[in-house]
Amino acid sequence: MAEVFANATQILEPFRGVKKVTIEEYFTSGHRTCQGCESALVMKLMVKAAGPRTIVLGATGCMYVANTTYYTTPWVVPWMHTQLGSSGSAALGTAAGLKALMKKGKMKSEPINVIAFCGDGGGADMGLGAISATLTHKEYNSLILMYDNESYANTDIQLSGSTPYGANTTFSPPGKVRRLIHTRWKKNTAAMLAAGHTECRYVGTVCASYAVEMMNKVRKALSIGGPTFIHSLDPCPKGWDYDPMLSHELGELAVECGVFPLYEVEDGVVRHYGKTKAIVEGRPRKPVREYLLKQGRFAHFTEEDLEYFQAKVDEMWNEWEIPGVIPFKKAPAGK
Amino acid sequence: MAHFTCEVVYRGIFQKNLAARICRGIVLSARKAGRWGIAFGRYGDSPQRNGIPAKDFAIVADTQEELEQNMARYEPKEVDVTICVDDTLSKGVESWAWYGLQPINRLTVPNGTVLMTSLQSPADLLKDIHKKEAPYNLALIPAKASFSGLWVYKEDHTEARILGALAKIQPGFLSLDAVCAAIQEAEWGSELKAASARKAFERLESRPVKITEGNAETPFSFEKPKWWEMREGVSIPAIPIGKPMEGGKGYVPERNPYFKKFTTRTMRPVIDFDKCVKCTLCWLQCPDSCFDVTPDGLYDANMESCCGCGVCEAVCPAKDCVTMVREDAFEDNASQWEMWRRDKPAYMTWMGDKIASKQHVVRSHGFRFRGQYEEEIKQSLDQGGTEITAGIPGENAVGKQR
Ligand SMILES: Cc1ncc(C[n+]2csc(CCOP(=O)(O)OP(=O)(O)O)c2C)c(N)n1
Ligand code: SF4
Ligand code: SF4
Ligand code: SF4
Numbered sequence: 045m046a047e048v049f050a051n052a053t054q055i056l057e058p059f060r061g062v063k064k065v066t067i068e069e070y071f072t073s074g075h076r077t078c079q080g081c082e083s084a085l086v087m088k089l090m091v092k093a094a095g096p097r098t099i100v101l102g103a104t105g106c107m108y109v110a111n112t113t114y115y116t117t118p119w120v121v122p123w124m125h126t127q128l129g130s131s132g133s134a135a136l137g138t139a140a141g142l143k144a145l146m147k148k149g150k151m152k153s154e155p156i157n158v159i160a161f162c163g164d165g166g167g168a169d170m171g172l173g174a175i176s177a178t179l180t181h182k183e184y185n186s187l188i189l190m191y192d193n194e195s196y197a198n199t200d201i202q203l204s205g206s207t208p209y210g211a212n213t214t215f216s217p218p219g220k221v222r223r224l225i226h227t228r229w230k231k232n233t234a235a236m237l238a239a240g241h242t243e244c245r246y247v248g249t250v251c252a253s254y255a256v257e258m259m260n261k262v263r264k265a266l267s268i269g270g271p272t273f274i275h276s277l278d279p280c281p282k283g284w285d286y287d288p289m290l291s292h293e294l295g296e297l298a299v300e301c302g303v304f305p306l307y308e309v310e311d312g313v314v315r316h317y318g319k320t321k322a323i324v325e326g327r328p329r330k331p332v333r334e335y336l337l338k339q340g341r342f343a344h345f346t347e348e349d350l351e352y353f354q355a356k357v358d359e360m361w362n363e364w365e366i367p368g369v370i371p372f373k374k375a376p377a378g379k
Numbered sequence: 380m381a382h383f384t385c386e387v388v389y390r391g392i393f394q395k396n397l398a399a400r401i402c403r404g405i406v407l408s409a410r411k412a413g414r415w416g417i418a419f420g421r422y423g424d425s426p427q428r429n430g431i432p433a434k435d436f437a438i439v440a441d442t443q444e445e446l447e448q449n450m451a452r453y454e455p456k457e458v459d460v461t462i463c464v465d466d467t468l469s470k471g472v473e474s475w476a477w478y479g480l481q482p483i484n485r486l487t488v489p490n491g492t493v494l495m496t497s498l499q500s501p502a503d504l505l506k507d508i509h510k511k512e513a514p515y516n517l518a519l520i521p522a523k524a525s526f527s528g529l530w531v532y533k534e535d536h537t538e539a540r541i542l543g544a545l546a547k548i549q550p551g552f553l554s555l556d557a558v559c560a561a562i563q564e565a566e567w568g569s570e571l572k573a574a575s576a577r578k579a580f581e582r583l584e585s586r587p588v589k590i591t592e593g594n595a596e597t598p599f600s601f602e603k604p605k606w607w608e609m610r611e612g613v614s615i616p617a618i619p620i621g622k623p624m625e626g627g628k629g630y631v632p633e634r635n636p637y638f639k640k641f642t643t644r645t646m647r648p649v650i651d652f653d654k655c656v657k658c659t660l661c662w663l664q665c666p667d668s669c670f671d672v673t674p675d676g677l678y679d680a681n682m683e684s685c686c687g688c689g690v691c692e693a694v695c696p697a698k699d700c701v702t703m704v705r706e707d708a709f710e711d712n713a714s715q716w717e718m719w720r721r722d723k724p725a726y727m728t729w730m731g732d733k734i735a736s737k738q739h740v741v742r743s744h745g746f747r748f749r750g751q752y753e754e755e756i757k758q759s760l761d762q763g764g765t766e767i768t769a770g771i772p773g774e775n776a777v778g779k780q781r
Pocket of ligand 1: 104105106107128129162163164165166167193195196197198199204
């Protein structure tokens with residue numbers, strides 16, 4: 045009888061330095077993304093970290109439409125398209141399906157990585173329910189990676205729950221009468237999912253500007269077993285309106301300005317890492333204006349808007365229960 | 380009865396609003412001249428991506444019936460005028476769909492016109508523009524590639540100048556007066572822009588191109604799979620894993636055989652292999668998986684897949700090791716590493732020549748800092764450009780700062 049892998053996973057040791065990174069590409073050239081698309085880089089690094097015994101499932105969005113149209117593909121590993129809100133269901137269904145087939149002896153028993161990805165529209169908005177459900181099924185190994193380009197980018201930049209305050213999108217064009225149309229603060233997706241799913245083994249935030257760290261988070265999520273979630277911030281030259289050559293730098297700035305903190309929650313333990321850890325330990329953050337004023341989507345910002353944005357980010361760091369992660373504050377004594 | 384068809388070949392996102400304005404301007408001018416018209420984009424190019432070549436079309440006809448006849452098609456098979464607002468597209472167009480490489484003049488009718496904005500001479504452009512089996516005219520508006528299609532609008536009058544030039548090329552359909560009247564009425568119009576259109580009309584230079592002239596290369600193409608050859612469940616064959624380079628060392632990833640990025644680029648990296656410290660960052664951070672790992676541990680950007688984003692230049696820690704150079708400085712897509720290995724002194728001469736030209740290494744698209752466009756416009760003013768006063772509501776950063 046075939047051996048059944050309860051929560052057995054592949055052994056994926058972290059890459060110790062850039063020279064140790066796998067040379068093979070499992071997501072190769074020929075996709076139709078924009079010049080400088082950081083999300084394409086996330087796909088490449090994600091499967092490079094995962095290795096060849098991996099199945100990738102992709103929700104509709106840029107990373108489906110721009111990657112696999114007209115009967116062509118950049119994928120080397122097996123990949124399947126799933127509906128816009130279905131990354132959670134696809135991850136769970138595939139993991140369960142593989143397990144059943146192995147149990148019945150219809151395929152060789154071996155740990156296969158199951159990764160589902162979705163954009164912020166598909167993950168933070170539409171597919172949130174299914175992702176939440178998946179993160180409660182601790183007997184199935186899967187990773188859901190949300191690549192957050194902060195808009196519904198594929199359909200020409202509509203605002204999502206992940207779009208930052210004040211940004212110009214096709215749904216929030218600044219005008220003469222009202223300068224800011226989008227005045228809601230961005231959803232805190234990774235922390236929300238970590239806080240709400242106590243049996244989810246791993247939740248992490250990553251940025252591909254820190255490629256080795258990012259790949260090691262993917263490796264950790266895949267090797268820990270059970271359902272896991274990664275939130276990646278992806279600069280998008282089309283939606284953020286900047287010169288494509290700045291993609292890498294904008295990712296770094298998002299972290300260094302404290303706009304996008306890097307942390308992981310492993311079995312309920314929060315750890316800041318990388319540049320963010322240094323910030324938590326007292327290294328000064330760069331002013332957010334350095335990040336915002338490099339992007340056309342904030343070109344209409346006045347000093348007042350910049351100050352508001354800075355104040356909100358300061359609050360994340362100075363007043364939150366866990367800096368940059370959990371937005372709770374303790375009630376003042378006696379109240 | 381007569382009709383006139385035109386295509387605007389442009390770069391997705393960078394010039395999307397510009398192309399739409401040109402096509403709308405054609406239709407509005409046609410209405411001013413008592414004709415009928417329609418403007419539309421090619422569906423296959425949407426949703427658009429930064430830099431990917433795309434097309435918009437405009438058709439003008441004497442009567443409504445004739446216009447309707449010409450609308451009943453997916454996209455025109457031939458056009459009277461091909462308009463190209465970025466001369467790095469003169470090498471041809473790979474759009475989204477199954478086309479392979481389309482020469483820029485492929486749809487231009489015999490004796491039709493290719494109208495381009497360019498600072499290059501016709502002779503230089505014809506090194507890139509493919510030969511055609513019929514004569515046509517090459518009309519040039521002296522200007523660098525316009526990026527006025529971006530969100531934060533860089534107002535440079537390109538659409539007005541194109542419309543003025545068209546009135547000269549197709550006087551039977553668009554009179555200069557009709558064009559100016561339409562420009563003034565459009566939401567992006569102004570007196571100044573009408574003046575730009577007039578200037579372009581007067582100064583347009585055009586020259587016939589003979590069938591013997593042009594780039595003799597056969598454009599890249601491939602067999603489309605027939606529907607019955609497609610696999611069950613719309614499954615697509617995966618790309619095979621790559622293989623080591625010579626002597627079992629290095630690594631070359633396999634690449635999607637159908638979609639190349641030859642013409643997605645406006646620039647490409649030129650690498651000084653002697654300065655490379657083999658840090659791997661360009662290879663690791665390239666979103667298009669372009670780099671072949673050579674047996675000697677260097678990284679060779681493969682021109683089939685490079686889209687010219689410039690990330691490799693941005694991440695390279697070695698000074699002056701990677702330099703992005705404008706695409707019009709190159710005639711082929713050969714491997715730089717092979718050239719370097721074959722003959723190092725010759726490579727150094729070649730490379731030095733490419734990166735020395737200021738004109739070739741200055742990037743001009745995208746938003747890099749607040750006030751950039753205002754600065755650029757001022758610069759072009761200092762060089763004798765027209766003053767720009769009319770901003771576009773919602774598109775001009777200046778107009779938006781209270
Ligand atoms: C149920 C459904 N609604 C709408 C669409 C149209 N659609 C295709 S891609 C897309 C945008 C997805 O945005 P996001 O998930 O943020 O991914 P991105 O495009 O940013 O990569 C939309 C709305 C769809 N495919 N399915
Ligand atoms: S719109 Fe953004 S996410 Fe989509 S392909 Fe372009 S850069 Fe990538
Ligand atoms: S410019 Fe550099 S980083 Fe960008 S696609 Fe080309 S090789 Fe890759
Ligand atoms: S980034 Fe520069 S130094 Fe590093 S490997 Fe590439 S070319 Fe060499």
